[in-house]
Amino acid sequence: SNNGGSKKPALLLGRYEVGKLLGQGNFAKVYHARNVLTGDEVAIKVMEKEKIFKSGLTAHIKREIAVLRRVRHPHIVQLYEVMATKLRIYFVMELVRGGELFARVAQGRLREDDARRYFQQLVSSVAFCHARGVYHRDIKPENLLVDDAGDLKVSDFGLSAVADQMRHDGLFHTFCGTPAYVAPEVLSRRGYDAAKADLWSCGVVLYVLMAGYLPFQDRNLVGMYRKIHRGEFRCPKWFSPELKHLLRRVLDTNPQRRATADEIMDDAWFKIGFRRFSFRI
Ligand code: ADP
Numbered sequence: 448s449n450n451g452g453s454k455k456p457a458l459l460l461g462r463y464e465v466g467k468l469l470g471q472g473n474f475a476k477v478y479h480a481r482n483v484l485t486g487d488e489v490a491i492k493v494m495e496k497e498k499i500f501k502s503g504l505t506a507h508i509k510r511e512i513a514v515l516r517r518v519r520h521p522h523i524v525q526l527y528e529v530m531a532t533k534l535r536i537y538f539v540m541e542l543v544r545g546g547e548l549f550a551r552v553a554q555g556r557l558r559e560d561d562a563r564r565y566f567q568q569l570v571s572s573v574a575f576c577h578a579r580g581v582y583h584r585d586i587k588p589e590n591l592l593v594d595d596a597g598d599l600k601v602s603d604f605g606l607s608a609v610a611d612q613m614r615h616d617g618l619f620h621t622f623c624g625t626p627a628y629v630a631p632e633v634l635s636r637r638g639y640d641a642a643k644a645d646l647w648s649c650g651v652v653l654y655v656l657m658a659g660y661l662p663f664q665d666r667n668l669v670g671m672y673r674k675i676h677r678g679e680f681r682c683p684k685w686f687s688p689e690l691k692h693l694l695r696r697v698l699d700t701n702p703q704r705r706a707t708a709d710e711i712m713d714d715a716w717f718k719i720g721f722r723r724f725s726f727r728i
């Protein structure tokens with residue numbers, strides 16, 4: 448823009464010119480940026496080091512970052528590089544231009560084919576990361592982005608261990624808006640299998656895409672917790688028997704009984720039109 452002929456000096460971060468704020472989460476701000484050498488556009492996520500130190504997960508996060516930097520998957524937001532200053536850490540990532548998936552759901556529930564395609568993309572990227580020892584721990588609307596082509600891009604993989612720790616420290620309510628996507632065994636703060644907990648969240652996402660509203664809702668949080676613990680949800684009449692069957696397997700409160708990623712990918716409703724990608728890390 449033209450402010451009296453004199454351009455505002457650009458904020459430079461390494462070789463990146465930092466632009467407008469794209470979004471803000473619980474732990475970070477995400478900015479649009481441009482590589483001044485190549486012109487490539489990226490997203491830069493800025494995290495306060497203090498928040499990571501406080502979480503006591505520095506070593507853990509470093510390990511996950513090391514894995515993430517090598518992960519290449521068509522439906523996972525790619526992490527290009529990590530930079531740090533004294534106070535902050537900067538994650539340079541693939542820029543995703545289509546906004547959050549749930550902005551679409553806010554305009555009404557999705558057609559079954561679209562919901563299935565997003566769920567396939569979500570579960571296959573989650574399975575891909577699980578196989579490499581990386582867990583998401585915070586699968587929820589704000590972390591599901593859509594690219595120009597209308598395909599899903601999962602963001603925040605591995606970086607959400609902080610969110611997880613906060614929950615265990617009892618800081619959950621201050622930092623996260625809603626437990627609506629969190630598995631019952633995570634809410635009860637016992638030890639749990641991070642893979643199974645991620646899959647529960649995928650189940651909640653599928654329900655929301657198909658219904659247009661949350662499966663576990665109540666007048667207050669206590670009521671919502673109770674419903675999650677009991678796995679108490681109803682399917683609207685437009686859910687097919689096959690979809691209901693899959694949802695009951697994924698939203699099973701018993702993590703041992705809950706469907707694994709392989710079982711989900713072998714499900715009749717899931718498999719329609721699904722093609723596994725061939726990719727490498
Ligand atoms: P937090 O970990 O604090 O929740 P997020 O990584 O989820 O932060 O980012 C916050 C918001 O920034 C997201 O909800 C999204 O709107 C936007 N955002 C995040 N990553 C990207 C990206 N790679 N491209 C475009 N927008 C993004």
Ligand code: MG
Nearest residue numbers: 472589590603
């Ligand atoms: Mg996030």
